[in-house]
Amino acid sequence: MRLSTWHKVAAGLSSASLSLLVIGAVVCRSATALSEAADRLERSHRIFEGLETALSETNNLEAARLGYITAGQRRFLESYYAAIKNLDQQIPGLRKLTADNPSQQRRLDTLAASIGAQVALAGELLDLHRRKGHEAVAQALRAAEAEGPIGDIRKNIEAMKSSEHDSVTGSQGKLTTTAQQIVLVTVGGLSLVFLLFSLSGFLISRELIVPVRKLLEDTRRRGAGSFQDSPRVQAADQIGELAATFNRLTEDLQASRTQFAVLTSVLDTLGTGVILADENGKLLALNRAAVQTFGSGQTQTTASEWEKRCAWYLPDGVTACPRNELPPARALRGEAMDAVETFLRHPEAPEGKWVSVTARPLEHPDTRLHGALLVLSDIAEYKNTAKALRHSMHLLRIILETLPVAVWVTNNEGSIIMKNKAAEGIWPGAEYPGIDQFGEYKACWRSTGKSMDAHEWPLAHALTHGEALVGEVLDIECLDGTRKTIVDSAVPIWDNSRQIVGAIVVHEDITELRREEEKVKRLNEELKRRAIEVDAVNKELEAFSHSVSHDLRAPLRGIDGFSRALLEDYAGKLDAQGQDYLQRVCAASGRMSRLIDDLLELARVTRTEIRRTQVDMSALAQTIAAELKKHSPERQVEFVITPGMVVEADPQLLRIVLENLLGNAFKFTQKQPRAAIEMGLAQDQGKTVYFVRDNGVGFDMTYAGKLFGAFQRLHAVTEFEGTGVGLASVQRIIQRHGGTVSAQGAVGRGATFYFTLT
Amino acid sequence: MNSKLILLVEDNPDDEALTLRAFRKNNVLNEVVVARDGAEALDFFFGTGAFAGRDTSILPELVLLDLKLPKMNGLEVLRRLRAYPPTKLLPVVILTTSKEEQDVIEGYILGCNSYVRKPVDFSQFTEAMRQLGLYWLVLNESPPVQGAI
Numbered sequence: 001m002r003l004s005t006w007h008k009v010a011a012g013l014s015s016a017s018l019s020l021l022v023i024g025a026v027v028c029r030s031a032t033a034l035s036e037a038a039d040r041l042e043r044s045h046r047i048f049e050g051l052e053t054a055l056s057e058t059n060n061l062e063a064a065r066l067g068y069i070t071a072g073q074r075r076f077l078e079s080y081y082a083a084i085k086n087l088d089q090q091i092p093g094l095r096k097l098t099a100d101n102p103s104q105q106r107r108l109d110t111l112a113a114s115i116g117a118q119v120a121l122a123g124e125l126l127d128l129h130r131r132k133g134h135e136a137v138a139q140a141l142r143a144a145e146a147e148g149p150i151g152d153i154r155k156n157i158e159a160m161k162s163s164e165h166d167s168v169t170g171s172q173g174k175l176t177t178t179a180q181q182i183v184l185v186t187v188g189g190l191s192l193v194f195l196l197f198s199l200s201g202f203l204i205s206r207e208l209i210v211p212v213r214k215l216l217e218d219t220r221r222r223g224a225g226s227f228q229d230s231p232r233v234q235a236a237d238q239i240g241e242l243a244a245t246f247n248r249l250t251e252d253l254q255a256s257r258t259q260f261a262v263l264t265s266v267l268d269t270l271g272t273g274v275i276l277a278d279e280n281g282k283l284l285a286l287n288r289a290a291v292q293t294f295g296s297g298q299t300q301t302t303a304s305e306w307e308k309r310c311a312w313y314l315p316d317g318v319t320a321c322p323r324n325e326l327p328p329a330r331a332l333r334g335e336a337m338d339a340v341e342t343f344l345r346h347p348e349a350p351e352g353k354w355v356s357v358t359a360r361p362l363e364h365p366d367t368r369l370h371g372a373l374l375v376l377s378d379i380a381e382y383k384n385t386a387k388a389l390r391h392s393m394h395l396l397r398i399i400l401e402t403l404p405v406a407v408w409v410t411n412n413e414g415s416i417i418m419k420n421k422a423a424e425g426i427w428p429g430a431e432y433p434g435i436d437q438f439g440e441y442k443a444c445w446r447s448t449g450k451s452m453d454a455h456e457w458p459l460a461h462a463l464t465h466g467e468a469l470v471g472e473v474l475d476i477e478c479l480d481g482t483r484k485t486i487v488d489s490a491v492p493i494w495d496n497s498r499q500i501v502g503a504i505v506v507h508e509d510i511t512e513l514r515r516e517e518e519k520v521k522r523l524n525e526e527l528k529r530r531a532i533e534v535d536a537v538n539k540e541l542e543a544f545s546h547s548v549s550h551d552l553r554a555p556l557r558g559i560d561g562f563s564r565a566l567l568e569d570y571a572g573k574l575d576a577q578g579q580d581y582l583q584r585v586c587a588a589s590g591r592m593s594r595l596i597d598d599l600l601e602l603a604r605v606t607r608t609e610i611r612r613t614q615v616d617m618s619a620l621a622q623t624i625a626a627e628l629k630k631h632s633p634e635r636q637v638e639f640v641i642t643p644g645m646v647v648e649a650d651p652q653l654l655r656i657v658l659e660n661l662l663g664n665a666f667k668f669t670q671k672q673p674r675a676a677i678e679m680g681l682a683q684d685q686g687k688t689v690y691f692v693r694d695n696g697v698g699f700d701m702t703y704a705g706k707l708f709g710a711f712q713r714l715h716a717v718t719e720f721e722g723t724g725v726g727l728a729s730v731q732r733i734i735q736r737h738g739g740t741v742s743a744q745g746a747v748g749r750g751a752t753f754y755f756t757l758t
Numbered sequence: 759m760n761s762k763l764i765l766l767v768e769d770n771p772d773d774e775a776l777t778l779r780a781f782r783k784n785n786v787l788n789e790v791v792v793a794r795d796g797a798e799a800l801d802f803f804f805g806t807g808a809f810a811g812r813d814t815s816i817l818p819e820l821v822l823l824d825l826k827l828p829k830m831n832g833l834e835v836l837r838r839l840r841a842y843p844p845t846k847l848l849p850v851v852i853l854t855t856s857k858e859e860q861d862v863i864e865g866y867i868l869g870c871n872s873y874v875r876k877p878v879d880f881s882q883f884t885e886a887m888r889q890l891g892l893y894w895l896v897l898n899e900s901p902p903v904q905g906a907i
Contacts, residue, residue, distance in 0.1 A: 546858055550826045553855040553878055558772035561880040565779060586880075593878035600857070 005207035005239070009200045016196035023189030030182045037175040043097050044168040047104075050094045051161045054111075057087040058154050061118070065141055065150065072134035081122040087153070088115045094160075104163055111156040118149055211239045215246050222250055273355070273376035276362070281328055284371065293355055293376050295348030313343035317354075331359035331372030341379065354383045406507040409493075412500050414438065414463055426486060426507050429479050435460050446473040446485060458490035462503040466492045473510070484511045538607065545603050552596055560589040591723075598725035601656070602710060605729050610650045610736055617645040617654065617690070621679050624658050628666045636673065637666060642680035645690065647757050653733045660726040661692040661753050667720055668696035668751065693752040698745040707743050730755075762819035762895055764790045767799040767835065768853075769827050773876065777822070777853075780887035788895060791818065796830025799823070800838060803845055817848060820894045823870070825854040825861055833864055840869045847901035849894055 060083035068076035091112045098104035121144055129137040264287070267274050273290030277283050286294070294310060312321035323329065327337055337359040345352035358375040400407055406423035408416050414435040423430070430441070439454035454460065458469035468491040476484050487508040495501045563585045571579065618641055625639040639662075647654070662677065669675035678693045699707070699714050706712040710728040730753075734741040738758035745751030764786075768774045774792055781790065793799035799821075801807030805814040821839070825832035832852065839845040851872040852865045862873050874890065877883045 546856065550855045553876075554770050554773060556878045557776065557855070557876060557880070557883065558770075560878055561772070561776040561779075561883060564880040565776075590879060597857075 005203055009203045009207075012196045012200035012203065016193045016200070019189050019193045019196065023185055023193070026185040026189070027182050030178045030185070033178045034175060034182075037171045037178065040171045041168060041175070044164050044171065047094060047097045047164050048161065048168075050090045050097065051157050051164065054087050054090045054094075054157050055154065055161075057083045057090070058150060058157060061087065061153075062150055065145070068134075069138045069141055072138060074129060077122075077126055077129055077137065081126055084115065084118045084122045088112075088119050091115060098160075098164075101163075101167065104160055104167075107156055107160050107163065111153060111160070114149055114153045114156060118153065121149075208239060211243055215243060218246070218250070222253060271378070273374075273378075275328075275372075275374040275376070277328055277332070277372045277374070279332065279370040281332060281372070289378075290374075290376060293344070293353065293378065295346050310344055310346040313345070313352075315341040315343075317343040317352075327357045327359040327374055328372050331361050331374065334361045336360050339377075354379045356382075404508075406505075406509070408459075408505040408507075409502060410459065410463070410505065411502045412463060414459060414503075417502070423507070426484065426509050427476075427478060435463060441479075442477040443474045443488075446475050449475075458488050459503055459505045462490040462492040462505075463500060466494070466500050468492065484509055485514045486510060541603065542607070545600055548596055548600065553593060556589045556593050556596075560586050560593075563589075595723050595725075598723040598729075602725050602729050602732065605653055605656060605732050605736070608650075608653070610653065612648045612650055612737075615647055615649050615651045615654055617647050617649075617658070618643045618679075620651075620655060621645075621658050621662060624655070624662050625677070628662060632666075632670075635666075635670065635675065637669065637675040637677060640676070640678040640680075645679075645681055647690075649737055649757055650733075653736070657730050657733050657755070658692075660730045661755075664726065664753075665692055665694035665696060665751075667722070668698075668715075669694050670696075670720075672696060687756055689754050689756050691752050691754045693750065695750040698747050698749045698751050699743070700747050701745065704743055704745075708741065762788045763816065764788050764895075765793060765799065765802060765818040765821045766790050767793045767796070767821065767823045767827065767832065769794050769824065773824070776880070776883060777887060780884040781891060783884060784888035784891055786887070786891035786895065788819070788891075795828040796832065796835040799827075799835050800830070803839070803842065814844075817844065819849070819900060820890075821848060821850045822853045822890070823850055825852060825856055825865070833861070833868060836865065836868045836870060849898065849900060851890065851894065853890075 061080055064076045064078075064080035064083055067073070068080060091108065094108055095105065095112075098108060121140075125137045125140055128140060264285075267285075267287035268289075270287060271289055273293040274285075274287045275283060275290045275294075276285040312326055313319060314321050321342070324333075327340065327342065330337055337357060339356045339358050342355055342357045343352055344355055356377040356379045358377075360373045360375075362371040362373050400418075400420040401422075403420060403422060406426040407418075407420045408423050409418040410416050416431065427441070435454070437454075438457050438460055441457070442451070443457075444451040452474065455464070458472055461467050461469050468489075470489040470491070472488045474486055474488050476486055478484065487510055488505070489507075490503050490505045492500045493502040493504060563582045566574070567579060567582050567586075574582070621641045622639075625641065629635070629637060629639075662679070665677045666675070669677065672695055676695045679691070680693075681688055681690050683689070697715070697720075703714055707714070708727045708731040710725055712728075713722060713724040715722075731741050734755045734757070739756040741753065741755040743751060743753045764781075766774065766777060768777065774794075778790060781788075791802060793802055798808055801809045802812065803814060803817075805812045823832045823835060827835070832854070836850055836852075839848060839850060849871045850869070851874055852861075852870045853874050853876060854861070855876050857875050865873050872894075874886060877886060
């Protein structure tokens, strides 16, 4: 069986104590013995003293006797008597002192008897001296001495002394032995005790102090927060238990620390600031976000410094928060605050920041902790979002109010939560308290004229079936009896979980529009009718043109043909005048034929569809100029045509325009010895204006208005031939191209024709 | 040369007279048969109506076809001639007063060989006839006669 340290130490200490007790007892007893021995020695000493006194008195006795015998004086006798008396007086003392020593008592008895005999003798001698004088006495003394009493006394005393000396010697030996015993016991015992104490001390040191010291060191280290390279404290027994407990506590502490570290890192990773303050407002803990919010200078502050370091403002962002209303103060007072918007400003955030503060008083029964917990969220983004939202809402409001259509937003029960001004205009006084009440609003389908049930409203559809109905045309009767035609659209609003949370209804009042539409419809029908008429007229015109080109020409050919036949076959039978008349008939028919051709041309440019392509007008003009010059090689005409005039136009029609304009210029410059014809372009008010200029006969601006009319001529046929249709065709073509044409000139100073194309 | 027959489809007696005069003046001495409307022109080829009993195997060397004709217009006559195998390849020159683009296009689509507008001026008209006769009766090689053989 293994003894525990405690048992060992207890056993050691008990043994040591017992040893001490034994040593004490032994020493005590030895001391008693010593004391007794000392008493005896003392007594022996006194006995020696008494005996020495007795011896001295004996000597005195002897001296007195001898003196008396010699001198015979009474004084010796008296000294003798005094000595024997003194001697006798020693006897009781000695008897007492030697009461425990029978042999001494016996010797004392003998002595006492001897002394007693001497005392009696001395008395007799004194008396004898007085009576008989000195001789008698001296004789008696000698006689007595013969018997040797004093020597006996002396012998007895010496015997007692010797006996006492032996006794003293024995006592002294005993005393020495006892003292040696004491020393031995004491030294041995104490050594043993020392040994036991040392052993216990060693045990205590090894089993108790070392582990305790290690525990202490570990405790200090743990206290300092170090959990590394610390081996477990190993010890047995209670200390072992203590160590185990300590280790367990250490593990717990380490676990707690780990938890705390985890908690701290979790707190630090939080975007939300967390602050823990004690009952005095001193900060116990604050995470990184809180440091960011409050600034690093805030970490070690106390309650009184909270408002010094940092300015708190009420949710309006302007009014300073009263001291006793500060979130920490309120929380410390035991009040809870939930997500109160606060504006903070401190040296590290001079521009200030918006935070949402949640404060709680801290009461934890387990920890006896009293204080405050503050949770701070940076709501700058939220504020920005809120601002953006307000802006969006404002925009939405403006848009809604600006919209010419009525807009309602309802909740999922059909109750209006938002509407615009136009909505009030279409349905004055409409409240839409819910789907059930939709029946109060009268309407019928425009397409069928059937009256509409409450559940048929697009809004009801949107809310109950989640279907969007768009563009339903309804005739409604407002609450005040007004009748309107509206276009009703309703779309459901879904939330993220695909639940219908409301609907948007849009009503467009098309009453006026419908009226306009009907008017337009009527106009359109009228227009269609007219178009058909125009179409018919056009067809007639076409037939007419056809007839003209065919039927009018045939007789002309007859007139011309037979006139010429007459001229050829019957020339001899006609005089000069007759032949002249026939020549005129031919000329007239020729002019009429040209007229017909020009008329047909005019009709054609009016009717043909325009096909625009890119046309190099400069090249076209050059071609026409070349043709003109070829036809009249005898004429001196200079054409100056600006190159690169490219336009978007119908090439056939543009050719007619240029043929007419250039042809006119050519024609009306025929009397110029040096004709100059220029074609170019100019910019006028951002538009490109093309022109054809000649230095011909020109015209009187008074008649400029007549230039472009059909069959209008400003010159006599005899002077310049022509039908008066060419410029009319030009105008028609330019107009059909979306352009304008104009002319400028003066008589004898040439003419300029301007035209634009779009 | 007399064997080469010309069919003139012309309703206007003035034009007929002028055409014939022009041929004569230009020494075009071929026999000219005149049909005065569209139906009559077809009668000539089918040997019906006014031309009943005619030897339809004899085909003209050239058809001068006016467009504006009573009863059946020239384009319809042309269409029928082109649908009828013996006259499918027959040289047909449209000789008309009309200058309408539509008529010209239609004429060529239906397979006319030439489109000539009658000039109002008589001398020009005579010249045109002269050139026609020279070209179609002298220069041009006619297609071999089919069907009728």
